[in-house]
Amino acid sequence: MANLKLSHIYKVYDNGHKAVNDFSIDIADREFIVFVGPSGCGKSTTLRMIAGLETITAGDLFIGDTLVNDMEPKDRDIAMVFQSYALYPHMSVYENMAFGLRNRKMPEAEIKERVMKAAKMLDIVDYLDRKPKQMSGGQRQRVALGRALVRDPKVFLLDEPLSNLDAKLRATMRAEITALHKSLNTTFIYVTHDQVEAMTMGTRIVVMKLGYVQQIDTPMNLYNSPYNKFVAGFIGTPQMNFFDATLKRNNDKVTVAFSNGDSIDVPYEAVSKIDKNYLDGEKPVTFGIRPEHIDINKDGEGLKFIVTGVERLGNETIIYGKLGDHLGEFTMKDEGNAIVVKLVDRDDLAVGDVVYAQPKQNKLHFFDAETEITLIHKIPLYNTVAAQIGADTLVALGSQTALPEAIGKAISKKDKIELAIPPQAIVKGNDFRLRVARIEKTDGKNLAYLQDGENYLFAIADDDVSEGDDYGFSLLYDKITVKAGGETIVEPIGDEVSLEGRFSKKEARENGERVLHFYYDIGKYSIEAEKENGYKINSIDKDHCYVYTYRYAVDRDKIRTVSAGEDGLDVTVIERLDYKNVCFAKVRTEDGQEFLIKTDKNSTDSILRIAFDGADVSVYSTRIDMKLC
Amino acid sequence: MSNTAKKKFSSQSRNRRISLAVTYTILVVMAVIWLIPLVWIFISAFRCEYQPDGTFIGRVTSNFFPRAVGFENFRLLFTEKYYGVDHAFIRWIANTLIISVIDCIISTFLVLSVAYCIAKLKFKLRKAFMNITMILGLFPGFMSMIAIYFLLKSIGLSGNPDHPELSLVGLVLAYSAGAGLGFQIAKGFFDVIPNALVESAKLDGCTNFKVFWKIILPLAKPIIIYQALMSFTGPWMDFIFAKVIIGADNAKYWTVSVGLYSMLFGTHPDTNLFTQFAAGCVIVAIPIVTLFMFLQKYYVEGVTAGAVKG
Numbered sequence: 053m054a055n056l057k058l059s060h061i062y063k064v065y066d067n068g069h070k071a072v073n074d075f076s077i078d079i080a081d082r083e084f085i086v087f088v089g090p091s092g093c094g095k096s097t098t099l100r101m102i103a104g105l106e107t108i109t110a111g112d113l114f115i116g117d118t119l120v121n122d123m124e125p126k127d128r129d130i131a132m133v134f135q136s137y138a139l140y141p142h143m144s145v146y147e148n149m150a151f152g153l154r155n156r157k158m159p160e161a162e163i164k165e166r167v168m169k170a171a172k173m174l175d176i177v178d179y180l181d182r183k184p185k186q187m188s189g190g191q192r193q194r195v196a197l198g199r200a201l202v203r204d205p206k207v208f209l210l211d212e213p214l215s216n217l218d219a220k221l222r223a224t225m226r227a228e229i230t231a232l233h234k235s236l237n238t239t240f241i242y243v244t245h246d247q248v249e250a251m252t253m254g255t256r257i258v259v260m261k262l263g264y265v266q267q268i269d270t271p272m273n274l275y276n277s278p279y280n281k282f283v284a285g286f287i288g289t290p291q292m293n294f295f296d297a298t299l300k301r302n303n304d305k306v307t308v309a310f311s312n313g314d315s316i317d318v319p320y321e322a323v324s325k326i327d328k329n330y331l332d333g334e335k336p337v338t339f340g341i342r343p344e345h346i347d348i349n350k351d352g353e354g355l356k357f358i359v360t361g362v363e364r365l366g367n368e369t370i371i372y373g374k375l376g377d378h379l380g381e382f383t384m385k386d387e388g389n390a391i392v393v394k395l396v397d398r399d400d401l402a403v404g405d406v407v408y409a410q411p412k413q414n415k416l417h418f419f420d421a422e423t424e425i426t427l428i429h430k431i432p433l434y435n436t437v438a439a440q441i442g443a444d445t446l447v448a449l450g451s452q453t454a455l456p457e458a459i460g461k462a463i464s465k466k467d468k469i470e471l472a473i474p475p476q477a478i479v480k481g482n483d484f485r486l487r488v489a490r491i492e493k494t495d496g497k498n499l500a501y502l503q504d505g506e507n508y509l510f511a512i513a514d515d516d517v518s519e520g521d522d523y524g525f526s527l528l529y530d531k532i533t534v535k536a537g538g539e540t541i542v543e544p545i546g547d548e549v550s551l552e553g554r555f556s557k558k559e560a561r562e563n564g565e566r567v568l569h570f571y572y573d574i575g576k577y578s579i580e581a582e583k584e585n586g587y588k589i590n591s592i593d594k595d596h597c598y599v600y601t602y603r604y605a606v607d608r609d610k611i612r613t614v615s616a617g618e619d620g621l622d623v624t625v626i627e628r629l630d631y632k633n634v635c636f637a638k639v640r641t642e643d644g645q646e647f648l649i650k651t652d653k654n655s656t657d658s659i660l661r662i663a664f665d666g667a668d669v670s671v672y673s674t675r676i677d678m679k680l681c
Numbered sequence: 682m683s684n685t686a687k688k689k690f691s692s693q694s695r696n697r698r699i700s701l702a703v704t705y706t707i708l709v710v711m712a713v714i715w716l717i718p719l720v721w722i723f724i725s726a727f728r729c730e731y732q733p734d735g736t737f738i739g740r741v742t743s744n745f746f747p748r749a750v751g752f753e754n755f756r757l758l759f760t761e762k763y764y765g766v767d768h769a770f771i772r773w774i775a776n777t778l779i780i781s782v783i784d785c786i787i788s789t790f791l792v793l794s795v796a797y798c799i800a801k802l803k804f805k806l807r808k809a810f811m812n813i814t815m816i817l818g819l820f821p822g823f824m825s826m827i828a829i830y831f832l833l834k835s836i837g838l839s840g841n842p843d844h845p846e847l848s849l850v851g852l853v854l855a856y857s858a859g860a861g862l863g864f865q866i867a868k869g870f871f872d873v874i875p876n877a878l879v880e881s882a883k884l885d886g887c888t889n890f891k892v893f894w895k896i897i898l899p900l901a902k903p904i905i906i907y908q909a910l911m912s913f914t915g916p917w918m919d920f921i922f923a924k925v926i927i928g929a930d931n932a933k934y935w936t937v938s939v940g941l942y943s944m945l946f947g948t949h950p951d952t953n954l955f956t957q958f959a960a961g962c963v964i965v966a967i968p969i970v971t972l973f974m975f976l977q978k979y980y981v982e983g984v985t986a987g988a989v990k991g
Contacts, residue, residue: 105883105884126883126886126887130884131884132880134881135877136877140878140882142899142900151882151885152885155885155887
C-alpha cells in the first residue's frame with residue numbers, strides 16, 4: 053500500500069516525439085485510478101514509466117516517499133497485469149504464480165501458502181497444475197491477477213487487462229477486479245481505452261489525448277462537468293451531440309441559435325457562468341448535449357430533425373437523426389448535422405419521422421469553438437466587467453475608485469475599458485460594494501454570486517459571507533487584464549519571472565574527493581543549482597546541457613534585492629509600476645532581458661542587484677516545451 | 682454438361698497435364714544431375730573389385746556400376762595406417778567430433794545470447810551493430826582466413842612445432858569466435874516471443890541473464906536445436922580453415938575433411954585410395970543425415986521463425 057506522486061513527468065523519444073507531456077498527479081493510498089484515452093494518448097507509456105519499463109525523460113516519480121526514477125522495476129514493489137496476460141507458457145499456473153516469489157528467495161512453504169490463498173480468492177485452485185495454453189481467456193486473466201496478487205505489492209498496475217476478453221466476460225471481470233480492489237485495499241492504476249471500464253471502476257479518472265492530460269476527476273464530475281469537448285465526447289455512450297451555435301442574451305433568457313437556423317431559449321440562470329463576451333450573438337460556440345438529456349416532441353419546439361435510424365435495445369431506444377426535415381444524400385461524415393437521442397420507455401418513432409429535440413435545460417454544455425474548452429467552469433476563470441476611466445478614477449461595478457497608476461499610464465487615452473477579473477483577484481476591501489445574490493459551494497470553496505445589475509460578478513468568499521449580505525471588496529489590479537476595443541492593454545502579472553541563461557559545472561576537490569558543482573548562469577550571475585537538479589539536467593540533455601540555453605523560472609516573491617558586495621544580477625530599473633496593492637519595478641539585465649520584480653513603493657534606485665536561490669529555480673528547456681526540474 | 686463446357690474442361694485438363702509433364706521432366710533431370718555424384722560416391726564406397734593378379738582396385742574405374750561389392754573399403758579405412766598414423770581415420774573423426782561438439786556448445790550459446798540482446802534489450806548503437814553485421818555477413822568468411830592464421834600463429838595456436846595439438850584449440854577459436862555475428866535467424870525467433878514476457882519476468886525480479894535462462898531459452902527449443910545443428914555441421918564439414926590452421930605436417934591432428942582430401946591429392950605413397958575416400962565420405966555423412974532426420978521438425982520451425990506472425 054502506498055501513495056504515488058507523479059510530478060511533471062515527460063516522455064520524449066530519441067526522435068523528438070513527445071509521448072507524455074507534463075503529467076502530474078497525486079494518487080492517494082488505496083485509490084483506483086484509471087488512465088483512459090484513445091490509442092497513442094500516452095496512457096500505457098505513463099503506466100510503463102511507473103512500472104520502470106520505460107525511462108522517464110524528465111520529472112519525478114515517487115512511490116511512497118521514495119524517488120524511483122532510476123530504480124529497477126523489480127525493486128519498485130509493484131505488480132503489473134499485462135494486456136496479453138504475459139503468463140510463462142512453459143510453466144504451470146502454480147509455477148507462474150510462484151515465480152516472482154522464488155526469485156525473491158521466499159521460503160517454499162510461504163510461497164505455497166500465498167499461492168493457495170490467491171488461487172482460492174480467484175477460484176483457480178483446480179487449475180494450478182495446468183499450463184496456460186490449457187486455460188480459457190478468463191482463467192488466464194485470473195492467473196495473471198493471481199501472479200500479481202501473491203506478491204502483495206504496494207501498487208497494482210493493470211494495462212488494458214480486459215481488452216482480450218469477450219463482452220460478457222469483460223463485464224464479469226470488471227466487477228471482480230473492482231471487488232478485488234475493495235478487498236485488497238491497495239492502490240490500483242488501470243489503463244483502458246474503454247470509457248465504460250473507466251467510469252465503472254475508477255475512483256478517479258485521468259483522461260488523456262495525444263500525450264496531454266485533459267482532465268483528472270471523479271467519474272461523475274467528468275460526466276457532468278467535462279473540461280473540454282474531447283472529454284465531453286469521450287465519456288458517455290453514445291457520445292455527446294455537438295452543434296455549432298451562437299448565444300444571445302435577452303434579459304433573463306439566452307437564445308441558442310444553431311447554424312441551420314433553428315434556435316432554443318434557455319434561462320440565463322442556467323448559463324450565468326458563461327463569460328458575457330460569448331453572449332453577444334456573434335462569437336461562435338459549440339453546443340453540447342448528451343443523447344440521454346434530450347426530450348423529443350412532435351409539436352414544433354426545439355431543434356428540428358428527421359429520424360434516420362432507430363435502434364431498439366429493449367430497455368432503451370437510440371434514435372439517429374439528421375438536422376432539418378429531409379434526408380438528403382447519404383454521407384458517412386455528417387458531423388455537426390447528426391443527432392443521437394437516447395430514449396427510455398418510448399417506441400413511437402420510425403425512420404423518416406420529423407421531430408423536435410428539446411435539450412434538458414440543466415444539462416447543457418458549451419465550449420469555445422476554437423479552444424474547445426468549456427465555457428461553464430465550476431469557478432469562472434474571470435469576470436468581464438465594463439469600466440470607465442476618468443481623471444485618475446475608475447468607475448466600475450457601481451462605484452468610483454482611484455485608478456492605479458500602472459493602469460492609468462497604459463490607458464490614458466481610452467475612456468471606456470473592459471476588465472477581465474479572476475475571482476481570486478476579488479478580495480475583501482472597501483473600494484466596491486455589491487449584494488450577495490447566491491453562495492455556491494464548489495470545489496471546496498464558496499463561490500459568491502455578486503449582483504451587478506443584470507449580471508453576476510463571481511468571487512471567492514469566506515465562510516462567514518451569506519446570501520443577501522452587502523459584500524465590500526477591492527481588486528488585486530496586478531491580476532487583472534485590461535482591454536479596450538478588443539485589444540489587451542494591460543496584461544496580468546504572473547507569479548513567476550522567466551530568465552534565459554546557460555548551465556555550467558565546476559569540478560572541485562573536497563576532502564580529497566572529486567565533487568561536481570552545477571550552476572545556472574544568467575549573464576555574469578551564477579547561481580549554484582541543487583546537486584540533484586544538476587544531475588537531472590545532465591542526464592536529460594547529456595553533455596549538450598553545457599551548450600543549450602535554458603529558461604529559468606523563479607517565483608517573483610523569492611527574488612530579493614542584495615547589496616553591492618553580495619553575489620547577484622545587476623539590473624537597471626526602466627520603469628516603476630504602482631498597482632495600488634503592490635508595486636513593481638520593470639528592470640533590464642545587461643544582456644537585455646526585461647522583467648518585473650516586486651519593489652518598495654518608496655524605492656528610487658535606478659540600479660539594483662538582485663539574487664535568488666538555486667532551490668527556488670524551475671528549469672525549462674527552450675528547445676522543446678518541457679520542464680526539466 | 683454442354684458440349685462447349687466439355688470442350689473447355691478437356692482443354693484445361695490437357696493444358697494442365699502438359700504443364701505438369703514439362704515441370705516433372707525438368708525436375709527429374711535436375712534431380713538426376715544432383716544425385717549422380719552422390720550415388721557415384723555411395724557406389725564407390727562399396728566397390729570391391731580386384732585385378733586378375735589379386736590386387737585390390739582402389740582408384741577410379743571406367744565402369745559406373747561395380748562388378749563386385751563389399752565392405753573392404755570400410756575395413757581398410759578403419760585399419761590402415763595413413764601418413765604414418767595408426768588408425769588415422771578414427772583419429773581424424775575423433776578430432777573433428779571434439780572440435781565440432783565444443784564449437785557447437787560455444788557457438789550456440791554465443792549466437793543465442795547475442796540474438797537475445799539484439800531482440801530484447803535496448804541499447805545504444807543497436808541498429809548500427811545490426812547493420813554492420815549485415816554488411817560483414819556479405820563477405821565470405823575465408824577472406825579473414827590469412828589474418829586469422831597469422832593471429833593464431835602469433836599466439837602459438839597454429840603451426841606450433843612444440844605443441845601441434847594446440848592447432849585444434851586454434852580451430853575451435855576460429856570457428857566459434859565470430860559465431861555471434863550469425864544471430865539473425867535466432868533474433869527472428871526471439872522477436873516473436875512477446876516482450877511482455879520479458880517485462881513480466883523483470884517485474885518478477887529477474888535480471889537480464891535470468892530472463893534469458895529461465896524464460897527465453899525454455900521457449901526457444903526449435904532455435905536452440907537449429908543453431909546447435911548449424912554450429913555442429915559447420916566445423917564437421919569445413920575444409921578450408923582446418924587445412925590452413927592445422928597445416929599439412931601433423932596428420933595426427935587433421936580433421937576428417939583434411940584427411941579425406943589428402944587421400945586423393947596428398948603425398949601418401951599409395952594414391953590408389955579413391956574408394957576408401959568414398960567410404961570415408963559415407964561415414965562422415967552418417968551423423969549429419971541422422972541428426973537432420975531426427976531433428977528435422979525443429980530445424981524447419983527454427984529456420985522459418987519470424988517468417989509469419991505466431
